[in-house]
Amino acid sequence: MIVISVLALAFYLLAIFASVHLLLSAKPVGLRSLYACVWFALIGHATALGTEVLPGTGQNLSMLNVASLVSLIISVFMTCISRRFNGWILLPVVYSFSTLLLTASALIPGRYITHLEAHPQLLLHIGLALMAYSVLMIACLFALQLACLDKQLKSRKLSQLPTMPPLMTVETRLFQLIFAGVVLLTLSIASGLFFLEDMFAQGKSHKAVLSILAWCVYVVLLWGHHTYGWRGRRVITLSLLGCFILTLAYFGSRFVKEVLLS
Known part of the structure; x- marks a missing residue:
């Protein structure tokens, strides 16, 4: 899972670079590269977070895990609506927060076990x-x-x-x-x-x-x-x-x- 987290972070950084490049371009160039990096990052983020939230006995809903989950949801939403809502300028901010929270949840372990299945x-x-x-x-x-x-x-x-x-x-x-x-x-x-x-x-x-x-x-x-x-x-x-x-x-x-x- 550490490897997956590192890969997700790498793709987030590439997505940040691609979104900044898009902002500075007169035409919407590099969209395919941006979306490819983002979706690889989101899949890696979801996989790494899933192992943290679902350790096998209940659900670990620590504050950082929940915050990381929120950042993942926001990143998915913004990626889906960015073209329709013309929200390109917000993408670097959103992906940066996801990068920070994914890193924090991986490096600072916390436990708040609940049993939502019941x-x-x-x-x-x-x-x-x-x-x-x-x-x-x-x-x-x-x-x-x-x-x-x-x-x-x-x-x-x-x-x-x-x-x-x-x-x-x-x-x-x-x-x-x-x-x-x-x-x-x-x-x-x-x-x-x-x-x-x-x-x-x-x-x-x-x-x-x-x-x-x-x-x-x-x-x-x-x-x-x-x-x-x-x-x-x-x-x-x-x-x-x-x-x-x-x-x-x-x-x-x-x-x-x-x-x-x-």
Whole structure:
């Protein structure tokens, strides 16, 4: 598995180089090389992570393993939607995070054994939560890209990158991603309320409260955009705030337990 991890890292680095080359090109050249490197990297990442998460007795859902899994999901999503959503500029960032988290999960072992096979409803809840977080994290990246474009327009210093998308296109994609993420987050919270009896138990309630708070932030954002036409800085701020709250909900307590208190 070490060999597979090293190969995955090598292909990620090649994918980062290919995506940067694509950004600097006036025409979309090197797409085949980029996709070939990416899919080899993703397959290697999934294989290496699978051995870590499935050690044979239960599932090892340590914080770094979960973070690595999220980065894998985001990389798969971004690879699939990059052409349609014109998200080429975000690919080096996404693949860099996957590289770092794959390396960290391999070098810093952690154990948080669960037994999801005995609770399939919990697997559904966790799956929906990870999908929702991944989509909303991609929306956060689009919000940062929107902030960069907005700043460049106001300072009248437009980017020289030929693959930089128009501001309105990025904004449209941002709201599409937020809407999809809110749907998944709604299903995740609803499945938790329906299946988990201890969702608001002591020591776990903060996850539910913060997740619902993040949901409220995103719903207010969508409502404000639909009703009052919110855009620009307010949209960017609320998008980043919702992502920050959701990150605290998913990883805050795990970071304290597995890193600060270990």
